[in-house]
Amino acid sequence: MYTFSSARIIRSILIGVVLSGAAACRGPAPAASAAGGAEPRVVRVEPVRSGTLNRTITLSGALAAEEQAVLSTKVAGRIQTIVVDLGSSVRQGQEIARLDPTDFELRVSQAAAALQQARARLGLPPDGEHDHVTVAEAAIVRQAQAVLDEARLSLDRTRTFVERGISSRAELDAAEAAFKVAEGRLQDSIEEVHSRRAILAQRRSELELAQEQLSATMLRAPFDGRVRERTAAVGQYTSAGTPLVTLVRVHPLRLRLEVPEREAQSVQLGQEVQVTVEGEQAVYAGRVARISPAISEDNRTLLVEAEIPNERGLLRPGAFVRANIVIEAAAPALLVPASAIVSFAGVTKVFSIADGKAVERRVQPGRREGASVEIVQGLSAGDLIVIEPGSLVAGEAVRTGEGR
Numbered sequence: 001m002y003t004f005s006s007a008r009i010i011r012s013i014l015i016g017v018v019l020s021g022a023a024a025c026r027g028p029a030p031a032a033s034a035a036g037g038a039e040p041r042v043v044r045v046e047p048v049r050s051g052t053l054n055r056t057i058t059l060s061g062a063l064a065a066e067e068q069a070v071l072s073t074k075v076a077g078r079i080q081t082i083v084v085d086l087g088s089s090v091r092q093g094q095e096i097a098r099l100d101p102t103d104f105e106l107r108v109s110q111a112a113a114a115l116q117q118a119r120a121r122l123g124l125p126p127d128g129e130h131d132h133v134t135v136a137e138a139a140i141v142r143q144a145q146a147v148l149d150e151a152r153l154s155l156d157r158t159r160t161f162v163e164r165g166i167s168s169r170a171e172l173d174a175a176e177a178a179f180k181v182a183e184g185r186l187q188d189s190i191e192e193v194h195s196r197r198a199i200l201a202q203r204r205s206e207l208e209l210a211q212e213q214l215s216a217t218m219l220r221a222p223f224d225g226r227v228r229e230r231t232a233a234v235g236q237y238t239s240a241g242t243p244l245v246t247l248v249r250v251h252p253l254r255l256r257l258e259v260p261e262r263e264a265q266s267v268q269l270g271q272e273v274q275v276t277v278e279g280e281q282a283v284y285a286g287r288v289a290r291i292s293p294a295i296s297e298d299n300r301t302l303l304v305e306a307e308i309p310n311e312r313g314l315l316r317p318g319a320f321v322r323a324n325i326v327i328e329a330a331a332p333a334l335l336v337p338a339s340a341i342v343s344f345a346g347v348t349k350v351f352s353i354a355d356g357k358a359v360e361r362r363v364q365p366g367r368r369e370g371a372s373v374e375i376v377q378g379l380s381a382g383d384l385i386v387i388e389p390g391s392l393v394a395g396e397a398v399r400t401g402e403g404r
Contacts (some may be wrong), residue, residue: 011372013140022042030259031046034304038357040272040397040398041392041396041397041399042398042399042400043351043353043358043386043387043389043392043398043399043400043401044386044387044388044400044401045352045353045384045385045386045387045400046336046337046340046384046385046387047155047381047382047383047384047385048334048335048336048375048379048380048381048383048384048385049334049335049336049381050332050333050334050335050381051146051305051332051333051334052208052330052331052332052333053330053331053333053335053366053367053369053374054324054326054328054329054330054331054367054369055326055327055328055329055331056274056324056325056326056367057259057263057266057267057325057327058322058323058324058367059146059257059258059259059322059323059324059325060320060321060322060323061255061256061257061258061320061321061323062255062256062318062319062321063253063254063255063315063316063317063318063319063321064254064255064256064317064318065225065248065249065250065253065254065317066249066251066252066253066254066307066373067223067225067248067249068228068246068247068248068249069223069242069246069247069248070243070245070246071096071219071221071222071244071245071246071247072219072238072240072241072242072243072244073097073099073216073217073219073238073240073241073242073244074213074216074240074241075099075104075213075216075217075240076237076239076240077100077103077104077217077237077238077248078099078100078235078236078237078238079097079098079099079100079232079233079234079235079236079237079238079244080098080099080100080101080234081097081234081292082096082097082230082232082233082234082244082245083095083096083097083228084096084097084227084230084245085227086227086228086229086230087226087227088226088227089225089226089313090221090224090225090226090227090247091221091224092221092222092223093220093221094221095218095219095220095395096219096220096221096244096245096247097218097219097232097244097245098217098218098219099217099218099238101192101214101217101219103212104141104210104214104217105214105343107210107213107214108207108210108211108214110210111206111207111209111210111211114203114206114207115200115203115206115207117197117203118196118200118202118203119131119200121196121199121200122193122197122200123137123138123139124200125287128351129198131200131201131204133193133197135190135193135194137223138189138193138196139260140189140192140193141186141189141190141193143189144182144185144189144190145186145187145189146184147182147185147186148179148182148183148185150182151175151178151181151182152179152182153182154175154178154179155172155175155176155178155179157175158171158172158174158175159172159175161357169217181378188265197246201323208243213251215324218401219244219245221247222247223247223249224249224251225247225248225249225250226247226248226250226313227245227246227247228246228247228248228317229245229246230244230245230246231243231244231245231246232244232245244271244308247399250307250310250313250315250317251309251310251311251313252286252307252309252310252315253307253308253310253315253317254305254306254307254308255273255275255286255305255306255307255308255321255323256303256305257303257304257305257306257323257325258296258299258301258302258303258304259301259302259303259304259325260300260301260302261295261300261301261302263327264295264301265301266290266327267291267304267325267327268291268303268327269287269288269289269290269291270287270288271287271288271325271326271327272285272286272287272325272326272329273286273287273288273306273308273323273325273326274323274324274326274401275306275308275321275322275323275324276313276321277315277319277320277321278320278321278322278325282314284308284309284314284315285308285309285311286306286307286308286309287306287307288305288306288325289305289307290304290305291304291305292304293340304325306323306325310373324367333366334374334375334379334380334381335372335373335374335375336350336373336375336379336385337371337372337373337387338368338371338372338373339387339388340385340386340387340388340389341365341369341373342389347362348362348363348364349361349362349363350363350378350379350385350386350389351385351386351389351392351394352383352384352385352386353384353386353398354399356397356398356399357394357395357396357397357398358386358389358393358394358395358396358398359394360394361376361378361385362378363375363376363377363379364376364377364378384400386398387401
């Protein structure tokens with residue numbers, strides 16, 4: 001009789017037959033690796049190479065204009081033209097703005113007429129460059145001198161006539177009085193000439209002042225530069241000294257750096273300074289131009305100024321930069337590819353290979369130049385290191401492939 005227990009036995013036998021058939025279809029199980037583990041990871045290695053690298057001091061700073069000037073006119077007036085605007089480049093002596101010159105031209109004409117009048121009173125031609133005249137050559141002095149000479153002759157004749165009894169004593173007294181009057185007039189004429197010469201000098205100064213004020217109606221650039229700010233408009237009335245334009249010199253630029261006291265002795269005049277602007281790859285070269293004679297007591301740093309050429313105007317005053325002061329050019333260094341360095345949790349390391357396994361080696365990196373990084377401590381020249389280790393961990397089985 002077929003029972004429930006018999007059915008369970010039959011079902012178990014059928015399942016076993018099915019599983020045996022499936023195993024037969026799959027074939028034999030693969031053999032384990034000879035080492036009993038995973039296949040070694042293929043890595044590329046390169047030797048640590050000896051090279052040269054500039055020894056530098058890396059600092060941060062901001063560029064500043066070598067010169068900056070707030071330009072204004074020396075005289076008051078209404079602005080007639082402004083030929084520059086924000087960002088305009090100007091050359092030394094170039095016109096920037098001009099005031100209405102009408103009033104100043106009239107003052108020049110008035111001063112010129114007063115000068116001609118003063119020259120005429122001294123017997124000089126109205127138009128002339130020199131104002132020199134001797135006292136004896138002045139017309140009023142010559143006239144007074146002639147009157148004095150006549151009075152002297154008259155006095156001498158009268159004395160002779162008195163001695164001979166021809167003339168009376170009263171006539172002699174009159175002649176002596178006339179002679180004294182003539183002497184006084186001569187002295188007056190000399191003083192008048194001095195006064196007229198002083199007036200002539202004053203009129204000449206007034207003309208020059210009027211001409212200077214006329215020329216001051218034109219505002220010119222005192223140096224090559226670019227307009228940083230414009231604060232005036234055409235038609236505006238401006239008083240003397242009112243700012244119109246702010247001009248900055250953009251070549252060269254000045255870079256002020258604060259060198260830590262421990263590095264101060266290494267900085268010398270003329271050393272190269274390599275500058276990179278935040279967000280740019282280009283490197284600009286300059287030189288150390290000025291060094292402070294004293295260490296700052298506030299932050300224990302030495303103030304250093306470098307001049308950075310900027311002929312093309314690519315750098316802007318105020319830009320934040322990183323600067324490397326080259327204190328030793330082409331110094332020996334150990335170099336490795338930047339791709340070989342792994343940094344994690346404040347630890348910098350590379351991987352080498354020993355007995356078929358990855359070995360972690362901590363290093364102290366120095367300066368980076370291009371795709372290479374200086375190793376200050378932790379490696380020797382010729383050591384083989386793994387390139388692009390990726391997720392490689394210490395102790396992982398590896399074997400070498402082709403280097404770069």
